[in-house]
Amino acid sequence: MLQQKIPATVITGFLGAGKTTIIRNMLTNAGGKKIALIINEFGDLGVDGEVLKGCGAENCTEDDIIELTNGCICCTVADDFVPTMQKLLDRDIKPDHIVIETSGLALPQPLVAAFNWPDIRTRVTVDGVVTVVDSAAVAAGRFADDHDAVAAQRADDESLDHESPIEELFEDQLTCADLIVLNKTDLLDAAGVVAVRAEVAGRTARKPTMIEARNGEVPSLVLLGIGAGTEDDIENRKSHHELEHEAAHAAGGDHDHLHHHDHDEFESFVLKLPPIADPAGFVEKLKDVIATHDVLRLKGFIDVPGKPMRLVLQAVGSRVDTYFDRPWTSGEKRETRLVVIGLHEWDYGAVVEAVQAAAG
Incomplete structure (x- = not known):
């Protein structure tokens, strides 16, 4: 029966x-x-979808690419993901084969659980969950806290709050994986490496297969057919x-709030800018903006005057x-459009003003 089901990779x-x-x-x-x-x-703004539509793969036409932009997939399973899967099937x-790219904010667990819905379970199986890790970011300590110090604090203070939501999210994505791809190892x-x-392995009690990659180059035979x-x-x-x-349920009491996956720690906005005549200079200025305002992610398209092609921009930390x-x-409107993602506490107006100033 498993062989007759369409495999899906998350x-x-x-x-x-x-x-x-x-x-x-x-x-x-x-x-x-x-x-x-x-x-x-x-x-x-569905930047990733637009980028993928530009790849021109014959086996994946524009009609085969479906974007879910109503919110994080793990929070909209019933309203968004399940109906989409049903229409596709x-x-x-x-x-x-079905490939599902989750938002960077998504918990894989609720999505995988959705494959047990009766109308989906009989027709699709999760071939595997692939978790991609930015090796350079991990090496730089973005998720590498001082575990000994944290453990000592926890021992002294039982009321200490949980670890940061970002760190928990990182660990949840590792815990759900069948395959972990350590990407960008060429930067180390x-x-x-x-x-x-060692850092990634220590973040999950499970021991999924772990492979190294550079520039996202992973053979399809490795990604598809995990079974x-x-x-x-x-x-x-x-x-x-x-x-x-x-744990809360076992201890008794009302902890219904724990059902919810909170994204309030993140904010994003779309910024439209004028054409950028000097992309290299713009990138250098953006690096300063990212560092000053702790921008987590910045991505989009740039209209470069005199160039017939659109320029894709992807920024993570200081790497652009x-x-x-x-x-x-x-029939396409040429324009510079960027999605900027950061933490909830940032000064929205200052970030907008800084990016606009960088664009000249």
């Missing part, structure tokens, strides 16, 4: 880990498989929220990558 990972690049490479090297892609974009020509030396492996049937193993991959709720992906089409 690709998750923190902001800027390289999920889109991995999927882009996968689509162009899928060996003729017809792939349907469901993208859950955080923010008001009811098509006359069904895909050979051998000792750095060893340290990242995990992950929906049957969700009891062993519980998130922090699930474990906290179970740009590349021309495809020509502007005849």
Whole structure:
């Protein structure tokens, strides 16, 4: 029966880990498989979907790319994801494989659980959950707190709050994985890669397969065909929220709030800017803006005067990558549009003003 089901791969990972690049490479090297892609974009502008539509893979046409922009997929499973899956499965020509790219803010666990819905379970199986890790960010200590100091504080103060939501999210994505891709290892030396492996392995009690990658280059044969049937193993991959709720329930009392996955710590906005005549200079100025205002993620398209192609911009921390992906089409409005994602406490007006100033 499992063989008759359409396999689905869930690709998750923190902001800027390289999920889109991995999927882009996968689509162009899928060996003729017809792939349907469901993208859950955080923010008001589906940048990742637009980037993937520009890859031109014959086996994944624009009709095979579905964007869910109503919110984080783990919070809109019933209203958004399940109906989308049902429509996809009811098509006359069904895909050979379904790939789901989650938002960087998504918990994989509720999404995997949705594959046990009766109308989906009989037709689809989770081939595997692939969690992409930004190795350079981990090496730089973005998630590497002083564990000994934290443990000592916890021992002294039982009322100490839980770890940061971002750190818990990172660990939940690792815990749900069948395959962990340590991406961007080319930015580290051998000792750095060893340290990242140890750090990531220490974040989950499970021991999923872990591989190294650079520039999102992972063979499709590695990503597709894992055959995990992950929906049957969700009891062993519980998130922090699930474990906290179970503990609270066992202790008695009302802890209904633990059912909710809170995204209030993040904010995003879309910014439209004039054409950028000097992209290199703009990028250098953006690095200062990112550092000053602690911008987590910045991505979008740039209109470069005199250039027939649009310029894609992807920024994570101080690393900013740009590349021309495809020509502007005849019916397409040329404009510079960026999605900016940061923490809730940031000064929204100051960030807008700084990015606008960088654009000149």
